Amino acid sequence: MTTSETTPAQDTGHINALRERMIERLRAVNALCSERVTAAVRAVPRHRFAPDFPLEKVYDATAVLKTKFDSDGRATSSVSATWVQTLMLERADIRPGMRVLEIGSGGYNAALIAEVVGPHGHVTSIDIDSEVVDRARIHLEQTGYADRVEVVVGDAEHGHPDRAPYDRVVVTVAATDLPRAWTDQLVSGGRLVLPLGLRGFQRVYAFTHHGGGLLVGETGDHAGFVPMQGLGAPAPTTVAATDTVVLTTDADPVPAPDRLPEVFAEAAREQYTGVRMGRNEYFGGLQLWLATTLPDFATLSGDAGDLGHATMGVHRTPAMWTGTSLAYLLLPEVSTDPVRWEFLARGHGPEAAELVDLMVGHVRRWDREHRSGPGPRFLTHPDLPDAPRVISTRHTRLLALWDQRGTGRLDWEADPGA
């Protein structure tokens, strides 16, 4: 069944024009590159998977179409923004004939995958929410994809062994870990593409399975997917510094959590870094650099008024908490014409000077060596030994590999060197 068979004739031209405009935009920002994925975007009627939304919104490349909310009004399900869907499909490098597992359903993305894998491939989509599964099935049925996509109810923590192994696993819900099942059910040479939140910063990662549970992959763009539910739901450890400022850490145990409010209230020591940002400059690489290289890393979030300067981004700012001292990074505006912001490290407690120095050194090193680089690659395996730059999650361990700009050399050293 095609769009033209079910949409009044007067709308078809309008829909096609909106879709072509969206495709142009996606191509302009490199979220859509291949002929295969472009053809899929042309073929699948996105509006039929989001009938309650205005067409202009459905075909806006950046709009997230939120379809379900929890009791606090937070979205638990959506048809994701097209830019992130096509970007992830491009990163997944899906080919005709492949078997693909999609984690998190909605229908539209699975239909795109079905177009790419073609009649000899297979798509399984799993969602923890039976209402989402029912709705996805109805939309897939109405658009003619029901035979090519199987939608099942389940907690993706276990993958979906019945149809394994998969050539590709595409996760469309925010993960904070890599459950063993996802790698076990992936062929050697297969790819796992997912939005993964590490130490508070969510990015799209594209991993290749090198066999035996070893994954190696690149870090991509910032993403903001709805959180995982079920066994993989995030369970961050937080410590309050004030009524509105909270430290989030994966230190286990958290050193002297009771001391944090007292230390935070102490007089601050501040040092500007000399590293400035202009309007629309991206500092996501710095967040990951600090998250993977600073000892005692944490994030601080809360009221900008209480923090005294603008925080880095709306949600959280990189921090360090040792149990006696705290340091964190702020980004106050330092000039208005042109507008410029400068990273500022601020510390409290007896080791404030050392922590501030360390943080300033790290920011300067990022500026010199990694500011315009691609960000880290990650190597992951559950048996990686303890080492600097190794992040432990419940199920695995991830080693951040930072290529030094221009040298093509991997920077394994832990020493930040200012």
Ligand SMILES: C[S@@+](CC[C@H](N)C(=O)[O-])C[C@H]1O[C@@H](n2cnc3c(N)ncnc32)[C@H](O)[C@@H]1O
């Ligand atoms: C962003 S939506 C998926 C979007 C969809 N792929 C599309 O076509 O746009 C994320 C989905 O993940 C589901 N989800 C959350 N936790 C899950 C889990 N543990 N296992 C399977 N699905 C989960 C939610 O119910 C939600 O429907």
